Amino acid sequence: MTTVTATVKAAPRRVRPLRLFAYGLAAALDPLRLAGLVVFALIWEGLSSVLSTIILPPPQNVVARLWTDFLDAPSLSYYGVANPNLYANLLYTAENVVIAVAIGAAIGIVAGLVSARFSLVRAIINPVMMTAGTVPILIAAPFLLIWFGVGRLSAVCLVIFYVTVILYLFAQRAASNVSPIYEEFARTLGASQRQIVVDLLIPATVPEILGGLRIALAGAWGLEAVSELLGSQEGMGKVLEVLAGATDSEGIMASLLLLGLVAIIVDAIAGWAVKRLASWNAGLSSERN
Amino acid sequence: MSTNVAPRMIELVHVERSFRRADGTDVKAVNDVSFVIPEGEFVCLVGPSGCGKSTLLQMLAGLLEPSDGDIVVGNKPVTGPGPDRGVVFQKDSVFPWMRVIDNVEYGLKCRGVPAAERREIAWTYLKHVGLSHVERAWPRELSGGMLKRVAIATVFANGGRVLMLDEPFGALDYVTRHQLQDVLLNLWNADGAGTRRTVIFVTHDVDEALSLADRIMVFRSGNKVDDIAVKVSRPRTTDSLLLPEMVEIKRKLLHHLGLDHAAGLDAVADEAVA
């Protein structure tokens, strides 16, 4: 979740939004897949009846807890959480994620594209970025807490680092994956350097970069949460910390479930955006080898 | 065509190009090649793989610098790629992120031609290549042959006086290849005698060269080994390829390609004579 180079390497080379969407739709309607979820819940249910509720609360309790705590969780106020509900803390975490992803993506994409086009820039930035991509970004968290104190800034900075590195690597790879034939063709047609960047480099790399953005988004939630766990007065991480202190496994699982659900929703929105912004690419690799 | 009358369009003087291999040795891809091509001529470059014909084309396009020698196109030395020389590549170069019509007008757009005007030009050529019905399609929705048509329309629309095609139809099936040869020849002819564009067409298909070219240059290991005029009148049909002079040229070409003993060739020649 925090190591970036591996994530970039493991990501599919081409995003196939339409196929993914069709696949997702089929998956959602497939009775066997749904049955899988039921089986999962039943196993959970069965385990929870064997184990004590403190260790593993049954799924319906977790869902019910999520439902009530979302708008009002008085238990949190005993432990000094400013807003005693999941909704406000989720909003705080989501704000940080959005801010960090926006800033990190802007820096990473520009740096990645520039580095792909200028070998000297690449030679200078790459070693740093590759190292940053191999090391879990989490290593920076304690430093940020000392430099910027316990608050929004350290958490946001941590996520910015992560997103920057991941999008740098994605943008660079996307740009170097663009077949040189397109640039050659454009040059023979009389395109200027600027036109090549605007008309070729950017549209050609959009699908892969958006794919990277989705991966960065997915990782950003976890990193933001753990950063809040390490030191924050608000946010889902703080909620988790408080609930852990109270050994409230039901509350912890409800919070995790909420984070997971939000991550799924955000990813779905991002997937939809990918589909819209890169419609030229839909199913490209599947139709033409 | 009328070689003596038309002004010279392309001139190569002692052009060389060498590459360094991974092991450090130099390889001459193009070795001391000189020729002149008059305006409006349709020239085919023929030779086995690795004979340097594609390298030569890349240098003409300005995508590759010669190690030595001069290349002049339209009285200007070639210093880089430019819209005066259109290129159709072997691989698909149609931009997948632009719709078909946007692809065809892209070169015009780069040169600042007003939108309405360039759309009309693009439309004309799209119609010429028989693709007006897929104007708004994405390239991914087209077949390989259709993509080649788009590429041809694009370079023609861009108005370059020299067109270079690097084994453009090599990957296509037999029928499609022949259809595209017709498309190309029709577009070339449509300009009318005297204003035809100069075409350099790289191929390894002997029959393709015979049915298209005014002149065939043969390359082998970086050298120009032969330069044959094809005087047979156009339009050329299946029967044209059986004319004795055609068969004679084919025999020569096959010899250069090391295919002397191609079975059945003599029989074909005899038939044609009879």
Place this chain on the structure above:
Amino acid sequence: MKLGARVVRDRWISLGVFIAIAAIWQVLSVIYTVEAVPGEPMVAGWQVLFTKTFLSMADYWAGGLGVPSVAEGADRSYPAAALSLADHSLQTIIRLASGLVVGGGIGLALGLAVSWSRWTRRLVDLPVQFLRTLPLLAMVPLFQLWFGTNIAGEILFVAYGIGVIVFAGTVNAVRNVPSIYIDNARALGASRLTLYRTVILPAILPEMRSTVLLSLGTGWGAVLGAEYLGAQSGLGYVIVYAQQFAYLDRMFLIALLFIVYTSISYWGVSKLTARMLDWAPPSQRL
């Protein structure tokens, strides 16, 4: 060839960049002398890092092997500092390695088992996707609640993080094996088991390589997360412990060590797995 020359040039530039960063750090330590707490500079120069800071690692030595610990009243000594670093490194590496073996082994075995039929594959699809979307690092408190803050709990946490990735990666890789290979093997008369052994296992290797690298990265992150939040040993523990006293130089030294470890492990696994893929065409080596 030009390309080769560029690779050599880039190597020099990389080296230069790292040297420049180290030099800038040193310059910064001279110019920027603000202290986080009295006696603890925000930016510690290299001469401090490799002497005083290194020596202070002795504080984290629990004693034993004939080298007394600071807690036992001994002075800080280089042997104690070195032993301390070695011990905490070992703790971290043991957590990671055990997690990799347990999680990777179980994930691979379950993944292959589930891939046996299309039915089971579909059955586990959604639950696994669900588990993958849960932010791993945020799950540390849950694991601590379940297994306590002991090494077994931390190993299980790492194993869980890796297991989910390897499981999903295996299922996906098997699904992506081109059906032409399977058809060909079956046409040649291969049984289901032979098919698995001779076709599917080798064919998933290229894709599994990226899964292994991904799980290695996740593993390091998970170890660090677990050690930050409650472990009583390991490099992550030392960092967080030092952070509470704002000992930036100590944190920096450990972080450097951590960077070295992760880089080496990544490089090693990457080389090792590349060798297993000598047969694969470059396009398949992700």
